[in-house]
Amino acid sequence: MPQIVKNALENSPLILFLAALVAAPFVISNQYVLQIMIFIGIYVILAQSLNLLNGYIGLIAIGHAGFYGIGAYTSAMLTVDMGAPFEVAFLAAGLVAGAFGWALGRPTLRLEGIYLALATLGFNIIVWLVLLNWNGFTGGPLGIKDIPRPSVFGWEVDTRIENYFFVLAVVAVVVFTMARLVNSRFGRALVAIREDQLAAAAMGVNVTRYKVQAFVISAFYAGIAGACYAHSVRYISPDSFTMLESFILLAILALGGSGNMIGPIVGAAILIAIPELFRAVSEYRMLLYGLVLIIVMQVRPQGLFGGHHYDLRLRLFDRRQRKAYRGDVFLPPEAM
Amino acid sequence: MFEQLVNGLTQGSIYALLALGFTIIFGVLRMVTFAHGEVFMVGAYAGFVVFTHLQDNLVLALIAAVVATFLLGALIEIVAFRRLRNAPHFSSLLVTIGFSVVLTQLARLIFGAEVESIPMRQIEGLAFSEIRIGEVYVSYLQLSVLMVALLIMAATFLFFRYSRLGTAIRATAQDHEAAMAMGVDVNRIFTITFAFGSMMGGIAGVLIGFYYNLFYPTMGVMLGLKAFSAAVIGGLASMPGAILAGLLIGVVEVFSVDFVNSNFRHLIAFVFMFAVLLIRPQGLFGGGQLKGARGD
Numbered sequence: 355m356p357q358i359v360k361n362a363l364e365n366s367p368l369i370l371f372l373a374a375l376v377a378a379p380f381v382i383s384n385q386y387v388l389q390i391m392i393f394i395g396i397y398v399i400l401a402q403s404l405n406l407l408n409g410y411i412g413l414i415a416i417g418h419a420g421f422y423g424i425g426a427y428t429s430a431m432l433t434v435d436m437g438a439p440f441e442v443a444f445l446a447a448g449l450v451a452g453a454f455g456w457a458l459g460r461p462t463l464r465l466e467g468i469y470l471a472l473a474t475l476g477f478n479i480i481v482w483l484v485l486l487n488w489n490g491f492t493g494g495p496l497g498i499k500d501i502p503r504p505s506v507f508g509w510e511v512d513t514r515i516e517n518y519f520f521v522l523a524v525v526a527v528v529v530f531t532m533a534r535l536v537n538s539r540f541g542r543a544l545v546a547i548r549e550d551q552l553a554a555a556a557m558g559v560n561v562t563r564y565k566v567q568a569f570v571i572s573a574f575y576a577g578i579a580g581a582c583y584a585h586s587v588r589y590i591s592p593d594s595f596t597m598l599e600s601f602i603l604l605a606i607l608a609l610g611g612s613g614n615m616i617g618p619i620v621g622a623a624i625l626i627a628i629p630e631l632f633r634a635v636s637e638y639r640m641l642l643y644g645l646v647l648i649i650v651m652q653v654r655p656q657g658l659f660g661g662h663h664y665d666l667r668l669r670l671f672d673r674r675q676r677k678a679y680r681g682d683v684f685l686p687p688e689a690m
Numbered sequence: 691m692f693e694q695l696v697n698g699l700t701q702g703s704i705y706a707l708l709a710l711g712f713t714i715i716f717g718v719l720r721m722v723t724f725a726h727g728e729v730f731m732v733g734a735y736a737g738f739v740v741f742t743h744l745q746d747n748l749v750l751a752l753i754a755a756v757v758a759t760f761l762l763g764a765l766i767e768i769v770a771f772r773r774l775r776n777a778p779h780f781s782s783l784l785v786t787i788g789f790s791v792v793l794t795q796l797a798r799l800i801f802g803a804e805v806e807s808i809p810m811r812q813i814e815g816l817a818f819s820e821i822r823i824g825e826v827y828v829s830y831l832q833l834s835v836l837m838v839a840l841l842i843m844a845a846t847f848l849f850f851r852y853s854r855l856g857t858a859i860r861a862t863a864q865d866h867e868a869a870m871a872m873g874v875d876v877n878r879i880f881t882i883t884f885a886f887g888s889m890m891g892g893i894a895g896v897l898i899g900f901y902y903n904l905f906y907p908t909m910g911v912m913l914g915l916k917a918f919s920a921a922v923i924g925g926l927a928s929m930p931g932a933i934l935a936g937l938l939i940g941v942v943e944v945f946s947v948d949f950v951n952s953n954f955r956h957l958i959a960f961v962f963m964f965a966v967l968l969i970r971p972q973g974l975f976g977g978g979q980l981k982g983a984r985g986d
């Protein structure tokens with residue numbers, strides 16, 4: 355049997371799941387459900403991005419909505435105010451957020467856990483306050499309206515189905531690049547730092563450099579998620595990027611379990627879908643997220659999928675025979 | 691000018707009180723709570739309900755807030771910290787964030803999202819009778835806020851310095867294993883400390899709620915975070931540091947209105963906190979152990 359077929363067979367659950375996602379909009383005609391799936395996609399990107407920090411390298415970052423907001427505003431302002439093409443704005447959203455990640459990470463990542471948490475939260479509040487009050491630059495509390503739909507190299511993303519495919523494509527790229535990343539030498543260094551920073555440093559891992567790099571990459575992905583949000587909803591205001599948004603991401607990671615690839619996806623799917631599908635509950639969605647944080651930590655602190663290793667790399671073209679990997683190295687994030 | 695200073699000090703004494711509660715909790719448990727602002731909000735509402743529905747008496751309102759937030763603090767400590775003593779710190783942090791979200795939402799369910807105020811006829815005696823000190827007029831309410839805040843701070847220092855329980859708390863802050871070996875019930879001390887710190891938040895809640903006469907579910911968010919910054923600026927475990935930083939932020943905020951757009955005055959505390967974290971992470975008044983009321 356050719357290697358590619360073997361690989362495909364081994365990857366069959368993943369391939370089937372992807373196929374189902376591609377087929378979904380043709381089966382589901384309900385526009386509203388599609389919209390929810392678009393939101394889930396955006397939150398999957400965000401949760402994966404935060405997972406790199408909270409789950410893999412063990413940094414306590416609790417202000418991720420700051421980067422999300424910077425990405426959304428960058429992309430929206432570039433396209434609306436300056437008429438930049440979508441492709442440029444989309445990439446710029448990630449780059450600008452990444453630059454902020456670098457500017458924030460460089461000085462703060464030397465701090466211990468709790469101080470870093472405070473710094474990231476402070477960053478989130480400052481971003482929100484600036485978006486809200488710098489009327490001349492950001493539009494203030496009214497936000498930005500009439501953000502153009504995505505158009506990618508001639509593909510005009512006009513309908514909701516197309517929008518779904520656009521977000522799905524972005525999610526797929528994010529998840530697979532992230533899966534590659536965390537399973538690489540880089541990813542192993544992150545886990546080593548999480549498990550024992552001193553030991554990692556003694557083994558020659560440049561702890562601060564890896565932390566800053568992970569922080570920048572994570573901010574980049576959050577910025578991309580912001581651009582997806584801005585161009586999917588086509589209206590943004592500072593209220594979408596408050597601390598509550600960061601807390602929703604924490605709840606997603608807490609429920610799904612961090613430090614693995616599947617947890618953030620399942621967590622996002624559950625926590626975004628539930629309040630939307632049961633309209634009666636949607637009024638209490640923040641209450642739900644708060645309760646999830648409290649209860650999951652009591653009952654199953656590692657989350658649904660925490661403490662296991664799941665490989666989401668789609669390796670159709672690998673020539674090497676894969677070694678069976680039973681991820682007992684990947685423990686849940688340890689005490690910080 | 692002088693009146694502005696009094697305004698700043700009044701505002702600052704609230705920050706200081708909140709930051710002090712925060713500092714006491716951090717000094718002993720070595721953990722940060724994110725629900726402090728919401729405990730503050732619960733205290734404010736407790737005072738509000740008693741004042742409007744039972745009897746318009748500020749002291750009674752304060753007592754209600756003290757009882758409510760003491761019990762709430764104990765509950766949070768048990769759920770977020772005692773039960774997760776062996777889990778990573780991050781778990782406890784998440785649970786306190788959960789509490790902060792849940793408490794805000796519950797307040798929204800019970801009282802609605804709108805701003806509530808105490809009816810004028812009930813509060814005018816407090817808010818509009820002024821006392822003349824030298825050249826300055828200070829409202830009775832402003833004076834009560836300052837007095838109560840000062841009183842609580844002084845009582846806290848005396849409590850930690852001289853009482854048996856205060857000594858046990860200080861011992862636990864220094865080395866909880868040694869304290870345990872000396873027969874201190876450390877779990878109980880942790881819960882009491884947390885409840886005590888929360889109670890101070892509750893008192894601050896009543897004071898500021900009455901001072902501005904505005905009560906709403908998210909009233910604790912900004913204040914809690916500013917108190918947080920004050921605690922960090924002061925050194926996270928230094929009680930005088932927290933008080934001074936709180937007063938400083940209050941005064942700077944009031945005077946900043948002359949220089950910057952008033953919407954940006956909320957930024958001051960956080961920018962200041964950032965600067966301190968970068969330049970002197972241990973805070974202006976040094977970190978280490980719970981300081982300021984040492985008997986040693």
